[in-house]
Amino acid sequence: MVATALAEAVTHPATGAALDIEQVSHAFDIDGTELPVLSDVSISVEPGEFVALLGPSGCGKSTLLRLIAGLDKPKAGRLREDEERIRNPHPSRVVVFQDPTLFPWRSVWDNVALGLEAQGILRSQRQRVDDALDLVGLSPFRDAYPHQLSGGMAQRVALARALVNDPKILILDEPLGKLDSLTRITMQAELVALWQRKGFTTLLVTHDAEEALVLANRVIVFSDRPARVKADIRVDRPYPRHRGDPYLAELRRQILGLLGLDATW
Amino acid sequence: MSTYSLSDGLASGAPRTSRVPLLANWIRESGAGVLASVAWIALGLSCLWWQDVGDWSRTHSLGIAAFIIAALALFGTVGADYLGAAGQALHKRAPWLVALGVFLTVWEVATAKFAWLPLPFFPPPQAIIEVYTDDLPKLLDSVLASIKLQLGGYLIGATIGFLTGVSIGWSRAVGYWVHPVLRFIGPLPATAWLPIAFFTFPSSWSASTFLIALATGFPVTVLTWSGVASVSNAYYDVARTLGAKPSFLVLKVAIPAALPHVFVGLFMGLGSSFAVLVVAEMIGVKAGLGWYLQWAQGWAAYANMYAALIVMSLLCSGAITLLFAIRDRLLVWQKGTVKW
Numbered sequence: 001m002v003a004t005a006l007a008e009a010v011t012h013p014a015t016g017a018a019l020d021i022e023q024v025s026h027a028f029d030i031d032g033t034e035l036p037v038l039s040d041v042s043i044s045v046e047p048g049e050f051v052a053l054l055g056p057s058g059c060g061k062s063t064l065l066r067l068i069a070g071l072d073k074p075k076a077g078r079l080r081e082d083e084e085r086i087r088n089p090h091p092s093r094v095v096v097f098q099d100p101t102l103f104p105w106r107s108v109w110d111n112v113a114l115g116l117e118a119q120g121i122l123r124s125q126r127q128r129v130d131d132a133l134d135l136v137g138l139s140p141f142r143d144a145y146p147h148q149l150s151g152g153m154a155q156r157v158a159l160a161r162a163l164v165n166d167p168k169i170l171i172l173d174e175p176l177g178k179l180d181s182l183t184r185i186t187m188q189a190e191l192v193a194l195w196q197r198k199g200f201t202t203l204l205v206t207h208d209a210e211e212a213l214v215l216a217n218r219v220i221v222f223s224d225r226p227a228r229v230k231a232d233i234r235v236d237r238p239y240p241r242h243r244g245d246p247y248l249a250e251l252r253r254q255i256l257g258l259l260g261l262d263a264t265w
Numbered sequence: 266m267s268t269y270s271l272s273d274g275l276a277s278g279a280p281r282t283s284r285v286p287l288l289a290n291w292i293r294e295s296g297a298g299v300l301a302s303v304a305w306i307a308l309g310l311s312c313l314w315w316q317d318v319g320d321w322s323r324t325h326s327l328g329i330a331a332f333i334i335a336a337l338a339l340f341g342t343v344g345a346d347y348l349g350a351a352g353q354a355l356h357k358r359a360p361w362l363v364a365l366g367v368f369l370t371v372w373e374v375a376t377a378k379f380a381w382l383p384l385p386f387f388p389p390p391q392a393i394i395e396v397y398t399d400d401l402p403k404l405l406d407s408v409l410a411s412i413k414l415q416l417g418g419y420l421i422g423a424t425i426g427f428l429t430g431v432s433i434g435w436s437r438a439v440g441y442w443v444h445p446v447l448r449f450i451g452p453l454p455a456t457a458w459l460p461i462a463f464f465t466f467p468s469s470w471s472a473s474t475f476l477i478a479l480a481t482g483f484p485v486t487v488l489t490w491s492g493v494a495s496v497s498n499a500y501y502d503v504a505r506t507l508g509a510k511p512s513f514l515v516l517k518v519a520i521p522a523a524l525p526h527v528f529v530g531l532f533m534g535l536g537s538s539f540a541v542l543v544v545a546e547m548i549g550v551k552a553g554l555g556w557y558l559q560w561a562q563g564w565a566a567y568a569n570m571y572a573a574l575i576v577m578s579l580l581c582s583g584a585i586t587l588l589f590a591i592r593d594r595l596l597v598w599q600k601g602t603v604k605w
């Protein structure tokens with residue numbers, strides 16, 4: 001059933017990786033007391049799927065993304081990329097963090113080039129950096145420093161910095177949160193086009209149900225902290241999607257209900 | 266309000282601007298330059314008008330030089346429009362030129378002409394000029410010796426301090442061993458080591474280099490360390506997800522992020538190493554400006570002392586300027602840095 005849904009949604013063969021999250025629990029120590037953040041989360045993501053993660057603020061979405069990236073190890077459970085245990089960060093899984101965290105001492109171009117430089121392949125692949133900058137429309141700012149950019153531009157640089165690595169899994173933590181609504185809609189369309197073209201697996205954390213429904217084939221709703229999977233909703237709609245689509249509106253009503261907002265919304 | 270003043274300016278303001286403001290403009294543009302010229306003429310006159318109370322051979326030359334500077338200031342001001350950048354530079358510095366001229370005139374009159382200030386201790390400007398012309402070889406030797414000693418010690422201290430700071434900031438094991446030593450020895454003023462250093466080291470030169478390096482190394486170490494330790498983890502996370510290896514994290518993340526702190530340490534080290542340099546030269550090394558000062562004091566050659574002091578201050582200031590230039594170059598990405 002999953003396979004047929006994907007065949008409709010993804011036009012090109014997927015080059016993305018599969019991601020398996022198996023009974024993952026995590027907790028933080030805060031002054032000796034344990035703060036449970038993730039509770040028995042299991043999600044299985046097919047190669048090339050676009051999954052949106054929705055949940056209340058502070059429920060543990062960013063924490064889950066850090067585990068997927070390999071930056072932290074879960075207290076319990078297992079994470080796998082294409083059957084291989086995730087133990088360390090790897091450039092096949094690139095994260096766009098909630099905060100753009102550009103390196104202030106590097107120009108925009110050098111920030112985007114970071115991944116290729118770290119992997120020692122920048123010399124032969126400089127064109128990829130130019131292409132990524134073109135993609136987010138920031139070529140004129142290639143020599144600017146981060147303090148000279150607006151918040152939205154910085155976020156776009158962070159996106160370019162991730163995309164330039166041709167990841168198998170792209171992990172996005174509210175990357176469009178800081179953009180104005182117009183740029184945001186444009187970037188959403190760009191993101192879908194890019195994902196369709198490249199076929200990477202995408203995980204997108206967002207607090208905007210509408211954004212999740214316009215972009216993803218699958219929306220996962222988390223409970224309050226500690227986060228559990230509350231609902232796993234398939235969005236069987238072709239792209240480009242329309243915000244006014246009554247099918248999406250009905251899904252949106254359902255999702256908001258799950259998040260605790262009543263039907264008047 | 267704005268429309269009112271606009272119409273007022275259109276109706277009656279235009280003809281008024283043509284007469285009175287012209288003079289005001291001229292005074293604003295050229296007043297300081299002309300005043301500077303007057304001040305330096307005053308210096309020249311004060312040199313040549315009265316007899317010196319002592320025996321100085323450069324009084325006449327100083328007077329002539331003052332007139333030349335006065336003439337240059339005047340022509341530079343009048344012809345500012347044709348001089349481009351040089352005219353602009355003169356215009357910007359004209360108030361300082363006035364102050365300098367006045368100061369030198371007062372100094373000249375108070376010392377060489379009426380001896381209001383007790384004489385051997387307050388030599389007139391021409392006595393200092395005399396030192397620069399007649400004692401130049403010795404002074405130059407001293408300058409070179411000082412620069413050599415300072416540069417060697419500073420570079421060694423800064424390099425070792427930087428490497429130590431990065432190691433402590435990066436490695437827990439290194440920090441465990443080095444930190445207590447640093448806490449115990451670092452705060453000790455480097456000059457306290459002087460007596461020991463001078464008999465344990467094979468030469469006074471190597472002893473002084475060691476002391477200067479020590480004075481430089483401590484602040485550079487501490488600030489590099491704190492810089493590396495305060496780098497936000499978010500930067501490391503980003504770099505690691507992009508495939509960075511530990512060497513990349515040190516060289517391309519930790520060090521550039523810590524660089525602003527490192528420069529604070531380099532500035533502090535420069536200041537304290539100057540102090541050590543002068544003391545070391547006075548006590549142990551038989552060369553350099555510190556030694557020259559000591560020697561001049563022994564001969565009661567006060568003019569030589571002032572001359573050496575002026576050179577020393579130019580050198581120290583030059584070193585700081587150079588460090589600022591390097592910093593501005595490396596830290597262009599920072600906004601709102603202090604201009605020296």
Ligand SMILES: Nc1ncnc2c1ncn2[C@@H]1O[C@H](COP(=O)(O)OP(=O)(O)OP(=O)(O)O)[C@@H](O)[C@H]1O
Pocket residue numbers: 028029030035037055056057058059060061062063064098207225
């Ligand atoms: N390094 C940490 N140490 C201790 N507690 C942490 C740490 N990181 C996150 N937490 C806690 O874990 C919980 C979940 O944080 P997380 O950042 O995953 O939330 P989130 O779902 O991403 O929220 P938001 O939508 O607001 O970004 C929060 O209560 C937070 O206080």
Ligand SMILES: [Mg+2]
Pocket residue numbers: 061062063098173
């Ligand atoms: Mg978050």
